[in-house]
Amino acid sequence: MATVEQQFEWHSGKNRSAGVPDAIEFIDVYKSFGSNKVLQGLNMGLPEGMISMILGPSGTGKSVCIKHIVGLLYPDSGDVVVHGQSVPSLSDAELFEFRRQFGVLFQDGALFGSLNLYDNVAFPLRQHTEKGEEEIAEIVNRRLREVGLGDAGQKMPNELSGGMRKRAGFARALVLDPQIVLFDEPDSGLDPVRTALLCELIKEIHAENGGTYVVITHDIMSARRVAEYIAVLWRGRIVEAGLAQDLFDSENPFVKQFLSGESAGPLGME
Amino acid sequence: MNELLAMPREWLSAAGEIGRFMGTVLSDVFGARVLRFSGETLRQAGILIISSTLIIWALMFVLGLECGIEGAYFLEAQGAPAYSGVFAAWCDLREIIPYAFGYMLAAKVGTGIVAELGAMRISDEIDALEVMGVDSMVFLCATRLLGSWLVLPFVYIAGIGGAFLASYIAVVQQVGVVSSGGFELIFWEFQNPTDFLFSLTKAMVMATVIVLVGCYYGYNASGGPVGVGTATAKSMVLNLVLVHLIGMMGTQIFWGQSPKAPIGG
Numbered sequence: 001m002a003t004v005e006q007q008f009e010w011h012s013g014k015n016r017s018a019g020v021p022d023a024i025e026f027i028d029v030y031k032s033f034g035s036n037k038v039l040q041g042l043n044m045g046l047p048e049g050m051i052s053m054i055l056g057p058s059g060t061g062k063s064v065c066i067k068h069i070v071g072l073l074y075p076d077s078g079d080v081v082v083h084g085q086s087v088p089s090l091s092d093a094e095l096f097e098f099r100r101q102f103g104v105l106f107q108d109g110a111l112f113g114s115l116n117l118y119d120n121v122a123f124p125l126r127q128h129t130e131k132g133e134e135e136i137a138e139i140v141n142r143r144l145r146e147v148g149l150g151d152a153g154q155k156m157p158n159e160l161s162g163g164m165r166k167r168a169g170f171a172r173a174l175v176l177d178p179q180i181v182l183f184d185e186p187d188s189g190l191d192p193v194r195t196a197l198l199c200e201l202i203k204e205i206h207a208e209n210g211g212t213y214v215v216i217t218h219d220i221m222s223a224r225r226v227a228e229y230i231a232v233l234w235r236g237r238i239v240e241a242g243l244a245q246d247l248f249d250s251e252n253p254f255v256k257q258f259l260s261g262e263s264a265g266p267l268g269m270e
Numbered sequence: 271m272n273e274l275l276a277m278p279r280e281w282l283s284a285a286g287e288i289g290r291f292m293g294t295v296l297s298d299v300f301g302a303r304v305l306r307f308s309g310e311t312l313r314q315a316g317i318l319i320i321s322s323t324l325i326i327w328a329l330m331f332v333l334g335l336e337c338g339i340e341g342a343y344f345l346e347a348q349g350a351p352a353y354s355g356v357f358a359a360w361c362d363l364r365e366i367i368p369y370a371f372g373y374m375l376a377a378k379v380g381t382g383i384v385a386e387l388g389a390m391r392i393s394d395e396i397d398a399l400e401v402m403g404v405d406s407m408v409f410l411c412a413t414r415l416l417g418s419w420l421v422l423p424f425v426y427i428a429g430i431g432g433a434f435l436a437s438y439i440a441v442v443q444q445v446g447v448v449s450s451g452g453f454e455l456i457f458w459e460f461q462n463p464t465d466f467l468f469s470l471t472k473a474m475v476m477a478t479v480i481v482l483v484g485c486y487y488g489y490n491a492s493g494g495p496v497g498v499g500t501a502t503a504k505s506m507v508l509n510l511v512l513v514h515l516i517g518m519m520g521t522q523i524f525w526g527q528s529p530k531a532p533i534g535g
Contacts, residue, residue: 070401092405099403110394124402 008237012252015241018047018229023180023212024069029078031064031236038064039075040236046229051206051213053223053244055258056233062216063107065233066182069214070102071095082180100128103173103181107188109165111157111172117144118153121172128176143171147201163194167201174205183215187222199225220261224248232258291489292482298412299419303405307413314417318379319425326374327429333370334433337361338440342447351447355456356531358437363461363469364525365517367433371426372476372513376506380484383414384505387488388498396489411485418481419474426473430466459532465524472520479516480509 022045031039038061046052054062067073068080071087080087083101090098111120121140125131131139144150147167157165166186173181183202187195199222206213215226223230223244231241232255240247240255248259256262298304304311341357361367387410390396399406437457442450487505491498 104401106394110398
């Protein structure tokens with residue numbers, strides 16, 4: 001059984017500032033599911049207005065981070081702060097209001113199976129705005145065109161490929177012009193070409209709309225293509241974080257191994 | 271000893287959790303929060319009408335036939351075939367038809383809700399609703415409950431009509447032990463509008479519980495497709511137990527003290 005020191009031997013916790021304030025902060029966050037300790041004193045800041053990537057091996061708590069940011073999960077201890085607001089201290093009503101600043105792309109798109117693509121993308125507009133159907137149609141069609149699904153509005157989610165579902169989920173996540181967009185493993189289940197195209201799309205839309213994007217992945221190629229800021233997460237704590245190039249140049253053995261995809265290094269099969 | 275107590279403790283805890291869930295959904299309906307999603311409520315009502323009404327009526331009709339056949343043969347054997355209407359009236363209105371309604375609702379609507387909400391849960395659709403700032407309990411559960419309240423009383427009333435007709439056909443046309451007028455005289459003498467209201471109440475309590483149990487198991491499903499399957503089976507078991515409990519309690523409360531039988535003056 002590894003001691004705490006051994007477990008976190010490579011966690012320097014070094015955080016090279018991106019030079020802008022943090023949009024999202026995790027402050028000494030602990031979270032367990034039964035005996036499984038997922039987050040173990042996580043301290044992490046994700047800078048405003050940049051594409052940040054939370055990188056780490058599978059099962060290390062990356063998706064749990066996203067669920068904490070939007071208040072789907074609460075920390076056992078510690079705090080999650082978004083734009084100065086402590087998420088765990090929000091009431092239910094405040095939380096529903098607070099969530100409107102987010103767009104979230106789930107792993108498989110999480111499109112509503114009973115609605116066609118058009119209605120899926122229109123759903124947030126119909127729920128949260130007073131816009132008429134004509135204006136909604138203009139916005140939805142523009143968003144669908146942006147993600148290359150301009151002709152697929154009448155299709156049902158089960159008629160779409162995995163990549164199309166993700167792009168449709170992306171269109172839905174963007175439709176309310178959110179300040180923060182969260183991507184939960186956008187590359188999972190996609191071939192390398194589709195992954196590259198989706199990464200390009202994320203970059204293009206970020207360049208066009210701005211905002212804070214947080215991408216969760218364990219795919220190094222995606223990180224190289226998209227990330228402006230990287231936080232490497234392992235065993236529920238940050239190993240190192242900083243601007244993408246700084247991390248790719250890091251001498252930390254774990255970061256070096258993970259970002260180069262080498263088999264030799266601190267990370268094994270355990 | 272601790273092991274012996276573990277199971278009842280688990281049941282109690284689950285019952286408490288289900289009770290709290292039902293309370294939340296009911297308060298979403300009575301607190302009018304559900305009215306924010308009146309379009310979804312009407313959609314759910316429409317789905318219920320289109321996909322479940324015929325099969326519910328079919329079972330009620332078949333069991334109405336059975337009530338008639340049983341009553342006719344039994345009372346003929348006792349030398350009182352003219353009283354077949356007594357058996358048919360009570361069997362239809364008070365006991366078997368509310369159960370038939372409960373069984374089919376649990377099998378078709380209850381399990382359908384578990385499967386649909388469970389699939390939404392495991393494919394992150396419920397989380398997606400939440401992060402879009404939509405209260406998923408109200409949107410998914412309260413709308414289904416209100417939708418069922420809008421539709422099911424009429425489904426039940428029409429189903430009762432179908433069952434009455436089925437009993438008439440069985441006693442008068444099929445077995446033929448009593449004349450049409452003779453059957454109707456006795457049949458209507460042994461029930462009144464209050465009985466009808468009690469029967470409707472029984473059925474609507476069953477419907478409410480079935481929809482809420484379905485919502486609970488679907489909304490809280492976990493463990494992938496196997497978990498949804500397990501939740502569906504559990505909901506069916508619990509619903510069947512509750513349908514019988516409600517049936518028994520309803521009979522005790524509504525007719526236990528006074529059977530309302532115009533016999534012996």
